[in-house]
Amino acid sequence: MGRAEDAGGGREPGAGVRRHSLPAAGLADLAAVRAFVAAACDEVGVGTTVGEALVLAADEVCSNIVLHGYGPGTPGPITIEVERAADGARMTIADEGRAFDPADAPAPDLDAPWEQREAGGLGWYIVRRMVDELRYERRSGVNLVTLVKRAP
Amino acid sequence: MEITIDQRAHVTVVAVAGSIDALTADALVLAMGEQMHAGNTRLVAAFDGVEYTSSAGLRVLLATLKEARQRGGDLRLAAVQERVLRVLDLSGFTSILKCYPDVGAAVASFPTHHS
Amino acid sequence: METSSVTHDPSVMPPTPAPARRGGRVALVIGSGSVKCAAALGAYRVLQREGIEVDMLVGCSAGSLFASMIALGHDPETCASMAAGLWTSDLTKLPDRRALLRAAFPRLFGFDARWGLRSDARIMARMVEAYGDRTFADARIPLFVTATDFHTGEQVVLRDGRLVDAIRASIAIPFAFRPHEVDGRLLIDGFMSDPLPVGVAMREGANVIVAVGFESPYQTRISSAGRFAFQLSSIMTNNLLKASFAFHGLAHHSEVIAVIPRFEQRIRLFDTEKMPYIIEEGAQAMSEQVPYLRRLLAAAVPAA
Numbered sequence: 001m002g003r004a005e006d007a008g009g010g011r012e013p014g015a016g017v018r019r020h021s022l023p024a025a026g027l028a029d030l031a032a033v034r035a036f037v038a039a040a041c042d043e044v045g046v047g048t049t050v051g052e053a054l055v056l057a058a059d060e061v062c063s064n065i066v067l068h069g070y071g072p073g074t075p076g077p078i079t080i081e082v083e084r085a086a087d088g089a090r091m092t093i094a095d096e097g098r099a100f101d102p103a104d105a106p107a108p109d110l111d112a113p114w115e116q117r118e119a120g121g122l123g124w125y126i127v128r129r130m131v132d133e134l135r136y137e138r139r140s141g142v143n144l145v146t147l148v149k150r151a152p
Numbered sequence: 153m154e155i156t157i158d159q160r161a162h163v164t165v166v167a168v169a170g171s172i173d174a175l176t177a178d179a180l181v182l183a184m185g186e187q188m189h190a191g192n193t194r195l196v197a198a199f200d201g202v203e204y205t206s207s208a209g210l211r212v213l214l215a216t217l218k219e220a221r222q223r224g225g226d227l228r229l230a231a232v233q234e235r236v237l238r239v240l241d242l243s244g245f246t247s248i249l250k251c252y253p254d255v256g257a258a259v260a261s262f263p264t265h266h267s
Numbered sequence: 268m269e270t271s272s273v274t275h276d277p278s279v280m281p282p283t284p285a286p287a288r289r290g291g292r293v294a295l296v297i298g299s300g301s302v303k304c305a306a307a308l309g310a311y312r313v314l315q316r317e318g319i320e321v322d323m324l325v326g327c328s329a330g331s332l333f334a335s336m337i338a339l340g341h342d343p344e345t346c347a348s349m350a351a352g353l354w355t356s357d358l359t360k361l362p363d364r365r366a367l368l369r370a371a372f373p374r375l376f377g378f379d380a381r382w383g384l385r386s387d388a389r390i391m392a393r394m395v396e397a398y399g400d401r402t403f404a405d406a407r408i409p410l411f412v413t414a415t416d417f418h419t420g421e422q423v424v425l426r427d428g429r430l431v432d433a434i435r436a437s438i439a440i441p442f443a444f445r446p447h448e449v450d451g452r453l454l455i456d457g458f459m460s461d462p463l464p465v466g467v468a469m470r471e472g473a474n475v476i477v478a479v480g481f482e483s484p485y486q487t488r489i490s491s492a493g494r495f496a497f498q499l500s501s502i503m504t505n506n507l508l509k510a511s512f513a514f515h516g517l518a519h520h521s522e523v524i525a526v527i528p529r530f531e532q533r534i535r536l537f538d539t540e541k542m543p544y545i546i547e548e549g550a551q552a553m554s555e556q557v558p559y560l561r562r563l564l565a566a567a568v569p570a571a
Contacts, residue, residue: 027175034171034204052235059206063174123207126243193571214518221520224571226472244511247422247466248518 017083018043024075025066025095033058033080037091040082046089050149053130054082054091057147060123061093069097069143088132088150095143154201155183163259164192165230169201172209180209184216184227193225196258200231210243217249226250230258291521291567292322293560294473295337297330298463298508299456300481301536302354304329306528306549307479308343313553314477315343319560321477323409325467327457329354330479331412331437335398335430338406347542353393356537359443361386366445380417380453383445387435390444394431403427411471412437413457413464417446422460424467425449442496458483462508465515465523474567475560476523479549482508522563528552 018040022029037058041051062078070076081092128134133148153170164187172180187195195216202209217227229251232240240246252258295314297307307330314321326334332353336346363386369376403410403426412425414436425433428449436447436454446453457464463480483501486494516523528548534541 027173030173030175031171034173052238055204056206056239059173063206063208067174122210122243126207126210126239129242218518218520221472222568224568244466244514244518247461248469248515250470 015084017081020080022078025062025070025078026075027063027066030059030062033062036080037082041089044082044084044089046084046149047151049152050088053149054089054147057127057131057149058091058093060127061145061147064100064123065093065095065097065143069095069100071097085148085150088148091147091149093145093147096141097143099138100143153179155180157183157187159192160259162264163194163196163262165196165198165255165259167198167201167255171204172202172212173204173206174208177208177212181212181215184212185219188216188219188223188225193220193223194262195220195225195227196230196255196262197227198230198255198258199233199236200255202236203233205236205239207243210239210245213245213249226262228252228258228261230255291474291564292472292570293319293564294323294325294468294471294476295321295334296325296463296465296468296476296478296480297327297334298478298480299328299330299458299483299504301329302350302538302542303481303528303530303534303545304333304479305347305350305542305545306526306552307333308337308346308350309528309546309549309551310477310479310526310553311337312343312546313550313557317557317561319557319564321408323411323468323471323473324406325411325413325464326434326437327413327462327464328438328440331434331457335406335410335412335434338408338410339401340407343546347546349397351539351542353390353397354537354539358390358393358537359385361389363445381445381448383439383441383443385443387444390438391431391435394434398430398434401430403430403433405430409471411464411467413461413467414439414447414449414454415457415460417453417455420460422457422464422466423449423452423454424464441500458504461511462504463512465512465519469515469519472570474521475563476519476521477526477553477556477560478512478523479526480508480512521567522559524556524560524563526552526556 020033020036034055037055038051041054058080065078066075076096079094083090131147131149135146137144153168153172153176156167158165158167166183166187168180170176184195220227227249229249231254232251250261252261295307295311297304311321324334324338332350333346336349341349363384365376366382366384369378369382412433414423414425416423425436432447432449436449437457439445439447439455441455446455463478465476465478468476483504485501486498489495489498526549528551530548532541532544534545
C-alpha cells in the first residue's frame with residue numbers, strides 16, 4: 001500500500017506535487033486512490049467540480065491499468081501525482097504495464113456478456129468528457145497519462 | 153459497499169450504500185442477477201446511500217436494466233445523489249431509465265396489477 | 268375533426284390475419300425531418316394493414332405533428348391532408364419586424380431569450396384550427412412530444428396539456444420561431460437535445476421501437492449567411508443524431524428498427540406536394556422490416 005506524501009514545493013497551500021505510490025496495485029486500492037486525489041485537490045485549492053472529475057478519472061485510469069495494463073494476478077506499480085495547474089489541477093498517472101493509448105480504446109464487443117467486455121469504452125468516454133485535457137505518452141516502457149481539469 | 157433487499161408486494165427494492173467501483177461492482181451485479189433469476193424483475197435500486205459510482209456501476213445498471221426488461225420487468229432508480237446523477241446524465245443514462253426522488257415514488261410507478 | 272374509416276386500396280391484397288402478439292409493446296418514434304416525417308404515415312399504414320398495434324408514439328419537431336395526428340386516431344390519409352394544410356413554405360415568411368431591431372440595438376429595444384426572426388402567428392393559427400383545445404388526454408394512443416429546455420439544454424418530454432403548446436415548443440426552430448414557454452420552462456425545438464428520441468420509448472417500456480428519422484440536409488451552395496448557418500446546424504444535428512442513435516441502440520434490450528426511406532428525389536423542407544411520394548417511400552421501407560418485426564414480437568416476453 002502506498003502512502004500520500006507531499007513531495008517538493010513549499011509550505012504554501014497550493015504549491016507542490018502530491019504523490020501516491022502503489023507498488024502492487026489492485027482493485028482494493030481504488031478507494032485509497034480516490035481519497036488521495038480528493039484530498040490533494042482540496043489542498044491544491046481547486047473546487048469540488050475539479051476534484052470530482054479527477055477522482056473519477058483516476059478511478060477509471062487505475063481500474064484499466066489493474067485489469068488490462070498489468071492483468072489480474074500480475075499486479076504492478078502505479079504512481080499518481082496531483083499538482084496545481086494554471087487555473088485548475090493537473091494529474092499524472094504512470095504505470096509500467098502494456099502500452100495502452102486511450103485513443104485506441106477498443107469498440108465495445110457487442111456479443112460478449114457484459115461482465116467480460118473490455119473496460120475501455122465507457123469509462124474513457126466519461127473521462128474524456130469530464131476533463132479538459134487528456135494526453136498519453138509512452139516513455140522507456142512507462143505509460144504516462146496526463147489529465148488537466150480547469151475550474152469552471 | 154452494502155446491499156439490502158426489501159421485498160415489497162409487487163416490487164423488489166435493492167438498497168445500495170457506499171461506493172460502486174470496479175472492486176465492488178461484482179457484488180452488485182450478482183445481487184441483481186439473483187433477484188431476477190428468482191423471478192423478481194420489477195426492481196427499484198435505492199441509491200440514497202450511494203455516494204460515488206464509476207463506469208463499473210454504470211455497467212451494472214445497464215446489464216441489469218436490459219435483463220430486467222428482457223424478462224418483462226424494469227429497473228428504476230430512487231433518491232440518486234447529485235454527484236452520481238451528474239455521471240448518469242453525462243453518460244446518457246438518464247435518457248434511458250427512470251429516476252425518482254424517493255423509494256415510495258419509484259415503487260408506486262410500477263403498476264400494481266399483473267398484465 | 269371527423270375520423271374517417273380506413274380506405275382499402277383495391278389493388279392491395281386483403282390483409283392476412285395477424286398472429287396473436289404475445290406481449291411486445293411497439294413504439295413508433297418520429298424524429299425531426301420537416302416534410303419527410305410524412306414517411307411515418309406510410310409506415311403506420313403498413314403496421315395497421317399488418318394488424319400490428321402501435322402502443323406508443325413519440326414525436327420530435329415536425330415529427331410531433333404527425334405523431335399527434337396518429338395518436339388522435341386519424342387515419343393516414345386524413346393526417347396527410349391535415350399536414351399538407353399546415354406545413355407550407357409560407358409558415359416562415361411572416362417577419363417579426365421588431366426582432367431585427369432588437370438584434371441590432373439590443374439595449375435600446377431590449378433583447379432576451381424570447382427572440383425569433385419570424386412571426387409565429389400563422390403557424391399558431393393553423394394549429395389551433397387543426398387541433399383546437401385538444402390535450403394529450405384526447406390521444407387514443409399514449410403520446411410523448413419532445414422539446415429542449417433553452418436554458419439548460421436538457422430534453423423535455425411533454426405528455427400533458429394542450430397539444431398546440433407542445434407541438435409549438437417542439438418545432439420552435441432556433442432563429443425562425445421564438446422559444447415557447449410551457450409550464451414555466453422556455454422551450455425550443457426538440458432536435459437540439461435529440462433529433463430522434465428513442466430513449467423516451469425505452470424509458471416508457473417499449474419492446475420493439477420503430478424509429479423513423481432523417482439526417483438534416485447538407486447545403487449544395489453556401490450562397491448566403493442563412494445557408495452558412497444552416498450548414499453548421501446540419502453538421503451538429505447529424506452528429507448528435509448518429510451518436511444518440513448508436514447509444515440507444517446499444518442500450519436497448521430489444522431492437523430499434525430504423526425505417527429509412529430511400530428518397531431518390533431531392534426533397535426540400537416544405538415540399539408538401541411531394542407528400543404522396545414520401546408516404547409511399549415510408550410504406551416501402553416499413554414493409555421490408557415487417558417479417559423481422561413479427562419475429563421480434565413473437566419472442567417478446569409479456570410485461571411482468
